Amino acid sequence: MKQIDYFVVTHYDQDHGGNVARTAAKMPVPIRAFVDHGDVMSQSGEAQEVYASYRKALGDARRLIVKAGDRIPLAGVDVVVVASAGAVLKSPLSGGGAPNPLCSGEPARPSRGENPASIGLAFTFGRFRTIDLSDLPKAIERELMCPNNPVGTAGLFLVSHHAFNMSNLPLLVHALQPVAAVVNNGERHGGQAEAWQAVRQSPGLEDIWQMHLTPAAGERNNAPTRFIANLSEAGCRAHWIKVSARRDGSFRVTNTRNGFSKTYRRRG
């Protein structure tokens, strides 16, 4: 690897933009461009601080402010911004655009802060698709997915917002019909029961893979340990979950802690 072409800073909360300067400094290769949603939208002191430190870390790199519908160039992969700065994708991706039958009930209350401004990305590689909506809350999930679903299906779902209950409406998760999901949760960050259940009850979902064990969620919600990369934050070795996708839509997920892996086929 000789450089990072695009480094996406989804939003300016501490657990997302908070370590950009340190990460960039530790990176053995240069970062050519940073991608973000624009100016900080939260008045909170923490977000303002994160934004200021990010602006400093930009250095000589190019800054790309993206809007919903924009693309990030990546050879062979179609990377589409489906949400940014509170706005959502209007023109559907290939295979998307049909009415979403799960759109019912009351709209969620809009939430403030940086989460609704998060950059959401859809990655399409042949017949494989995955979606990462960062920390988008329920109100924006509904705006994106109702009345029509512009994304279509996504075989792999990167669970939103560390599996906090503020995100992961069934009208999003179930409409995507994922075969597998990966949760970027912490030992004490995310992994809440309602969100976990919304994902687990998604029709056709085979497995949830986790970045960490979340003891507070109990046995009912945590996946079997072979699907979990880090079992304790004490002495954590920062194991990770690897995904390799093929053009035919199949993909293989590997737990780098124990080498356990499983291949998933595209449905339909």
Ligand SMILES: [Zn+2]
């Ligand atoms: Zn977060």
